[in-house]
Amino acid sequence: xxxxxxxxxxxxxxxxxxxxxxxxxxxxxxxxxxxxxxxxxxxxxxxxxxxxxxxxxxxxxxxxxxxxxxxxxxxxxxxxxxxxxxxxxxxxxxxxxxxxxxxxxxxxxxxxxxxxxxxxxxxxxxxxxxxxxxxxxxxxxxxxxxxxxxxxxxxxxxxxxxxxxxxxxxxxxxxxxxxxxxxxxxxxxxxxxxxxxxxxxxxxxxxxxxxxxxxxxxxxxxxxxxxxxxxxxxxxxxxxxxxxxxxxxxxxxxxxxxxxxxxxxxxxxxxxxxxxxxxxxxxxxxxxxxxxxx
Amino acid sequence: xxxxxxxxxxxxxxxxxxxxxxxxxxxxxxxxxxxxxxxxxxxxxxxxxxxxxxxxxxxxxxxxxxxxxxxxxxxxxxxxxxxxxxxxxxxxxxxxxxxxxxxxxxxxxxxxxxxxxxxxxxxxxxxxxxxxxxxxxxxxxxxxxxxxxxxxxxxxxxxxxxxxxxxxxxxxxxxxxxxxxxxxxxxxxxxxxxxxx
Numbered sequence: 001x002x003x004x005x006x007x008x009x010x011x012x013x014x015x016x017x018x019x020x021x022x023x024x025x026x027x028x029x030x031x032x033x034x035x036x037x038x039x040x041x042x043x044x045x046x047x048x049x050x051x052x053x054x055x056x057x058x059x060x061x062x063x064x065x066x067x068x069x070x071x072x073x074x075x076x077x078x079x080x081x082x083x084x085x086x087x088x089x090x091x092x093x094x095x096x097x098x099x100x101x102x103x104x105x106x107x108x109x110x111x112x113x114x115x116x117x118x119x120x121x122x123x124x125x126x127x128x129x130x131x132x133x134x135x136x137x138x139x140x141x142x143x144x145x146x147x148x149x150x151x152x153x154x155x156x157x158x159x160x161x162x163x164x165x166x167x168x169x170x171x172x173x174x175x176x177x178x179x180x181x182x183x184x185x186x187x188x189x190x191x192x193x194x195x196x197x198x199x200x201x202x203x204x205x206x207x208x209x210x211x212x213x214x215x216x217x218x219x220x221x222x223x224x225x226x227x228x229x230x231x232x233x234x235x236x237x238x239x240x241x242x243x244x245x246x247x248x249x250x251x252x253x254x255x256x257x258x259x260x261x262x263x264x265x266x267x268x269x270x271x272x273x274x275x276x277x278x279x280x281x282x283x284x285x286x287x288x289x290x291x292x293x294x
Numbered sequence: 295x296x297x298x299x300x301x302x303x304x305x306x307x308x309x310x311x312x313x314x315x316x317x318x319x320x321x322x323x324x325x326x327x328x329x330x331x332x333x334x335x336x337x338x339x340x341x342x343x344x345x346x347x348x349x350x351x352x353x354x355x356x357x358x359x360x361x362x363x364x365x366x367x368x369x370x371x372x373x374x375x376x377x378x379x380x381x382x383x384x385x386x387x388x389x390x391x392x393x394x395x396x397x398x399x400x401x402x403x404x405x406x407x408x409x410x411x412x413x414x415x416x417x418x419x420x421x422x423x424x425x426x427x428x429x430x431x432x433x434x435x436x437x438x439x440x441x442x443x444x445x446x447x448x449x450x451x452x453x454x455x456x457x458x459x460x461x462x463x464x465x466x467x468x469x470x471x472x473x474x475x476x477x478x479x480x481x482x483x484x485x486x487x488x489x490x491x
Contacts, residue, residue, distance in 0.1 A: 001417060003414060003415050003416070004411070004412065004413060004414045005411070005413075006415055008430060009413045009415060009430065009432060012310075012432055012470060012473040013410055013432045015313065015344075015473065016310055016344050016345050016377075016378075016432060016433075017345075017346075018308070018311075018312070018345070019306070019307070019309060019311070019345070020345065020346060020349055037352070038348065038349045038352035038353060039346075039349065040345065040346040040349050041346070075390065075392075075404055075405065076348055076349075077346075094411065099409055099410035099433070100410065122411045249352075252349065252352065252353065253353065253356060255308075256306075256307050256308060256353055257329060260329075
């Protein structure tokens with residue numbers, strides 16, 4: 001009578017990350033630092049987005065050996081990234097025993113029309129979204145967790161804010177709509193009608209909604225929580241900074257105490273050099289990762 | 295027993311504390327989020343939710359919550375840990391160096407049912423409940439009663455492993471009642487905390 005990989009098991013697992021920080025790591029050593037700092041999970045990848053940006057080339061799923069090393073190093077959940085539409089990479093990650101797959105625009109897309117059929121997997125998925133339509137399409141495909149795309153590897157939080165405001169603003173709009181307008185809203189959002197109705201009724205996404213892409217400081221993390229997101233992914237922001245351990249601990253504290261400016265002031269003090277940021281306005285369109293996803 | 299207006303607390307350092315509060319709200323039990331020692335003032339009981347136990351331990355230590363929590367328990371406050379919360383209540387965590395509050399005579403074995411792809415749901419027979427309770431197990435720990443633990447009672451088993459344990463007014467469950475729509479265990483905990491439900 002025991003069932004695995006039910007909707008409740010997948011989305012329920014995503015709930016466990018709430019109020020927490022998921023940190024990008026590229027080695028078992030970094031994973032241990034993240035765990036000791038209080039990370040609620042780690043994202044195993046070969047290069048952090050800042051390096052992917054700098055070095056260019058095709059960014060793919062990580063070497064299974066590295067993923068296995070990170071799984072063995074920590075007791076907290078381990079996530080890993082597959083390319084958009086790359087079903088085989090996701091199957092490999094599931095076979096390795098990762099706890100969550102991120103179908104991620106940070107890697108080079110493998111399919112420029114379609115995403116992975118995530119219902120077909122035992123392992124739950126997280127996907128990025130810039131607006132409500134995109135979020136609901138991913139949930140319709142089986143995503144158990146949504147995150148803003150932001151603009152990964154820039155250390156600039158402005159895109160994450162933009163995406164969070166877009167999703168949350170569109171949710172408020174749907175909530176206020178009379179029922180007879182929902183079908184046209186679904187058409188305009190290019191989103192499944194039943195999910196549009198769900199959002200109208202409950203006033204939130206049916207899965208947890210995290211911030212990602214450009215979070216570099218405890219204050220950035222607190223800002224995203226204050227906007228109404230459930231937790232935070234930090235990519236390059238930690239291990240590309242001067243004192244990763246201290247910054248990681250500070251961001252963990254900021255996400256828990258995001259409503260307490262006194263605590264935020266204390267944890268923001270003397271963290272060493274932050275990662276060097278990129279002004280997104282000067283970023284050429286072809287270098288923007290957030291536009292990947294269909 | 296701490297005095298107060300009959301409120302329960304939910305430890306809100308990290309994890310699914312909102313689901314516990316939503317369950318209590320549906321029962322009509324007032325609740326409050328606990329992040330700092332001062333938040334414990336006047337509570338009748340505290341729920342330690344699911345989430346990541348290492349994260350919660352870290353934050354508990356950084357904000358000086360561990361000793362106030364022990365004092366809260368000693369003064370009669372009821373406690374209920376679900377999944378990660380149960381690990382926090384355990385006397386020890388097997389197989390690794392992880393600190394815990396040590397408020398129940400149990401040892402926790404983390405992730406003992408496997409990784410996320412092994413997570414499962416299954417109906418459980420619970421002592422005192424007429425119908426089966428939906429057991430939702432997500433990267434759950436196994437809980438082992440320690441030899442010599444006083445007044446410890448196993449209220450539910452799954453394949454010869456205890457999954458719901460009571461010791462006085464303290465409860466530990468390896469599963470997540472807060473993710474189900476079933477309010478019976480929240481009601482039971484509220485009664486352990488001396489609240490009318």
